[in-house]
Amino acid sequence: MTPLLGRRARQRWLHLIIGGALLMPYFLVGTVIVGLYRPDVNVFNSPVNQLIAFAYALPMAAVTALVPLARPLSVAVARALCGLPPDRPLADGPARTRQARVRSAAWFTLHVGLGGVISGMTLALVPFAVGVMGLSFFAGLREPLSMYLPEGLGRTWVLALAPFAGIAMLVALTGCAAAAGALLANRAPVLLGPTPDDRLAAAERRAAELAVRNRLARELHDSVGHALSAVTLQAGAARRVLDSDPEFVRAALTAIEETTRRTVGELDTVLGLLRRDGNGAGDGAPDQPSGPGLDALDGLLAHCGLPVAYVAGGDPDGVPGAVSREAYRIVQEGLSNALRHGGRGGPVRLRITVHAAGELEIVLASPLPERPAAVRPGGGRGLRGIAERAVLLGGRTEAGEHDGHWRLTALLPLHTPAQEQR
Template sequence: MRTTPGSPRAWLRRHPLFGDSALAAVLAGVSIAATVVIGTGDTSGYGPAKAPDALSVTLIVLGLAPLVLRRRWPFVLLCVAALPQIALAALHYDGGSTAVASLILLYTVAAYRGLALSLAAAAVAALAYALKVILDDDPANWTRHTFAMVVAIAVWVVGRSVRLRRAYLAELVDRAERLERARDADTRAARAEERSRIARELHDVVAHHVSVMTVQAAAARKVLDTRPEAAKDALMAIEEMGRTAMREMRGIVGVLRTDGETGELSPQPGMGDLPGLVDQMREAGLRAQLWIEGERRILPPGIDLAAYRLIQEALTNSLRHAGPAARAWVTVRHEPSELLVQVEDDGLGGTGEFARGPDDRPGHGLVGIRERVALYGGILRIGPRHGGGFEVRARFPLKD
């Protein structure tokens, strides 16, 4: 049963000391009033009771006072509360509602403490009741004793059930929180991976097209005065290359839209677009050639895009760093169990890694290539070519 915030029950749950104090005061008042009104009547079941006096009232108050702090030290207070009750039985006073205090403390131990301590509390309550029975003038009243035992067992079982239910609900809440945290972590990881993929795609698109446009612009500037028609052709190629770059960038960035719009979607490039890529590089001034060996087969989309981006990045770096008279060769070999991609040039590229000019800053091309190849379990080699130049070679395993 859920508690409405701001209700009296919710306030009492936030201030348990007030409720327990009120409970102890009510039980004490009822017990004292009952013993005073009834007088010497047998209300406790321990035989003829003495007339109430200051001692009996004091013992009743001491027997019910532990209820005030029952949530803090229930087991200790259960032991303390048993002493005034035993004293009342030994002196043949009417104990009033002091037995109820023992039941409440027994329930508190069972509901808020572990199994071992709750069993110890049950043993203490049984021992205290046995001592009161021994001190009773009528210990053979088995009906009353059996009823008291059944009530005590029922109270203990209810307390344990409440504790187990509370622990079960706490476990469900904790599990839900763990699942929520795990889901948030998975979402953040997926977003980071998607951002990394988009960054690689943007780099490949921008680096390739801007590099080609830069070379075309430089060529147009050199022949602008002497060969205006050639400069016009170079400017038209730059215009077309810029439109292509914008179209691809819209397709990539379109997935980042959050306002419900859809970007201009177009198929991702693949190995079938290699002839067009090589033609672009030739128009930009790189003497590139393409060889495709083996029986062509349909490649997985991821490997298809990764191999294309690798060739695009390698040719772009050859265009930028190999020199004006360099040649480049692209070899694609389809084998039954793997795809071999090799790009090499005979230019003046640097050693060890993709060379960079004095005006270039380290980019993400090499990192992106390594990530793409490693993602599909491939093997990558980047370095100087035997006999001069530079070489990029990758092997992608193909599964049936």
């Protein structure tokens, strides 16, 4: 009896009765329409006219369910009373697209239509079945029906079978309610679930969130990671010559101070991006470049902890802000890699050239170590971050051994894809 009278079946029956209650205003309007062209007939005494009024009510219910807010209301009721399995998700939020509104209207129409039928059966069949079961036990119930009951042995059989007939009616009603509730539960994920447009919008939101996370991860990795690497190496070198070379120690401490001061400013910028992207508000446009650019390159090279031979070609000051900012980060990560893994065979060579063809070229070459550097757990994100920065601007990068050096090359277009579209 669990499928017919269990907790889930009772909840679905209640859901159907709610649908019948929601149908009543439309049904009453339908009776008014029937009464307009059949004024001589009492609609409530004619089953045929009631069916006609029911047929008028369903289209009216479908039209009113086309409003966007109909879907979240239907979803809330269906989740509470339909007993849906957890692996069948429903859509959240109003129906914004035409497809979603049509599906919501179809669900609402199915709900109130089945609900009206089951509610009518419940109201009519339950007292009738109880009356039939009582024919054998109460003479007062038999008197109004005496003219319809057979005489003699036939009446005896009718009265003997009446309780079983009443029970059969209730079982049939319960089965119809359970079947209608199961049908609603089966159709709910289809009609109230995410449409293809909803899934596409959700995928776009997830992609945007992932892009924000990756951007913040790159910012933190490049700024904080570079600063920690430089500070660690400079502090270690200063400790080794603390007693023998005070001037070097003083220079190392100055470099540490400048590096940490600059990194605090960059970290504040990254945290500002985090607050803006997390809360959807903040100062400036979402795509506005922030953080240091090529104009801050001299300070980076002076306190990076490595001797750098820098050559500039073209006009770096005319590089657009977004490209300048990403170029700075690429150089910063390249210097960080040279600081951690490079050899001591000479200075790092850096060349930044602005070509007339509209490209910014970055070439950074550092000496190879005498023996391979130990692989850090969780490392290896720097080159991937550099490649991601270049790809976002429509550029490309290359990294590998070349003429006894580890060389990093990046080509960045001066006009990003977004600017070209505008």
